[in-house]
Amino acid sequence: MKLYNTLSRKKELFEPLEPPFVGMYVCGPTVYNDPHIGNARPAVFFDVLYRYLQFLGYKVRYVRNITDVGHLTDDSDRGEDKIAKKAKLEQVEPMQIVNKYTNRYLAVMDKLNVLRPDIAPTATGHILEQIEFTQRILNENLAYVTNGSVYFDVHAYQQKYQYGELSGRILDELLANTRELDGQEEKRNPADFALWKKATPEHIMRWNSPWGEGFPGWHLECTVMSTKYLGTQFDIHGGGMDLMFPHHECEIAQARAANKGKPPVKYWLHNNMVTVNGQKMGKSLGNFITLEELLTGTHPLLQQAYSPMTIRFFILQAHYRSTLDFSNEALLAAQKAYKRLINGLRIVKKMQYPESQTTNLNEKAEGEIKQYLDTLFKAMNDDLNTALAIAQLFNLLKKINQFYLNPTQITAISQETFATMQYVFVTFIEQILGIQEENTAEVTKLIEALLHFYKEAKETKDYAKVDKIRAYFKENKLIIKDLKTGIDWAYDEA
RNA sequence: GGUCAAGUGGCCGAGCGGCUAGGCACGGGUCUGCAAAACCCUUUACAGCGGUUCGACUCCGCUCUUGACCUCCA
The missing domain is CATH 1.10.730.10 (Isoleucyl-tRNA Synthetase; Domain 1)
Incomplete structure (x- = not known):
């Protein structure tokens, strides 16, 4: 099987690192809102990939995370946690929001017949690991502490490895085009990104760390959880195209920084957007x-x-x-x-x-x-x-x-x-494909039973009754098929 | 402004240097108590201009248009 690898911009023959095992990680939803049609696409696509790999005989471990902390919203609420913001609006506990929308996400994915991944880790469940991972990057001198926050040092990283290998971005160009954002003064460089963020007094979701109370950075959870469950190097990492930069680029940088330059992922797969x-x-x-x-x-x-x-x-x-x-x-x-x-x-x-x-x-x-x-x-x-x-x-x-x-x-x-x-x-x-009939066996039996009466009416040429039953079927989005070989029913396509 | 994609018939949507994508819609027919479904037949294409080639929708260049990313986002 060939897969298009974003890393090489080419279709490549798929060869797992350790056949017949396949490790696959996909960026899941941020659970602060109702799931939308954009969430359905990667979920369905990677579900089919998961199913097909298994059909081909691979033993797949599929990990899809739940992001329940840490992502910024936009400029107007810079530095504020999406989940915490929503919680304030609705006057409830952050974990209540997280739980509610996680449930809603899973419920709708069940309806779409998306198989549950083998592991569905949450960011809040891996705070310790994220702190440890940050420490490892600090130990490599590829991050620095400012004011209780820890930032990834992109320039230092660039000296040893290449930043931008996935998205094809050139660091200098990035710097020239970065616009002014608050909180930038803490960074040595605008391209640097947070591994750990100091919590402001009003910030609700916060954890103790060696650098004070705070919360993990926006890209760290995926690096930490993917490598924890799939190993330092694994086969497939997926997600939407919009995550390519900066999210996945930062993931690569973090993983390589902590693992002596080892690239974490063999095949990067990205689904396109929904319009x-x-x-x-x-x-x-x-x-x-x-x-x-x-x-x-x-x-x-x-x-x-x-x-x-x-x-x-x-x-x-x-x-x-x-x-x-x-x-x-x-x-x-x-x-x-x-x-x-x-x-x-x-x-x-x-x-x-x-x-x-x-x-x-x-x-x-x-x-x-x-x-x-x-x-x-x-x-x-x-x-x-x-x-x-x-x-x-x-x-x-x-x-x-x-x-x-x-x-x-x-x-x-x-x-x-x-x-x-x-x-x-x-x-x-x-x-x-995971496509199935949207009907239960019980309903099918009832349809068959009613069809039996149709057949009887047909035999006695009771066309009034025949038309009545047929109309009833039609009302219920079903049609009756009179074939030379017999009578059958089908779903109305209208 | 920078980077990267894409422009296919009425609509959606694949694909390939020469050989039918497919779905929906439209038209004609077969079947039928009348229908429906199904089946058969049929019509409408590859943004524009150049170039490479025996031959391009498919490769290259330019133009136009659209979209994505560059800032949270699947």
């Missing part, structure tokens, strides 16, 4: 959509609610390194496509290869199906091109529907190819 109607999503732009709003259709920009699986499918229909634009039209198209795919999934699970001896093997059909299956995995192995992979599923779906309409035609392909297609189609959708 709304072609614009960057931002609170100030009024197009900020939370996942809750998307699922309930309550945002003014949304015409309707979209189901969790529609959202998941929508995200995967684009390649992860392209921007993805959320619009009603695009979401609606994804909803229809998703239902079509799921209808195919229901069909293929029930399909059986005919018993009869007479075969009418068709080289062309056989070849096409093999080609689709082949391309399916080639697409995944080429930097996880889920868009191209899904296109193959639809190609297969066309064949499956043909066989469904005309079961005797199944013998156009060999039993072996049929079995492979059936297995791959189901496994790929459910296990790798």
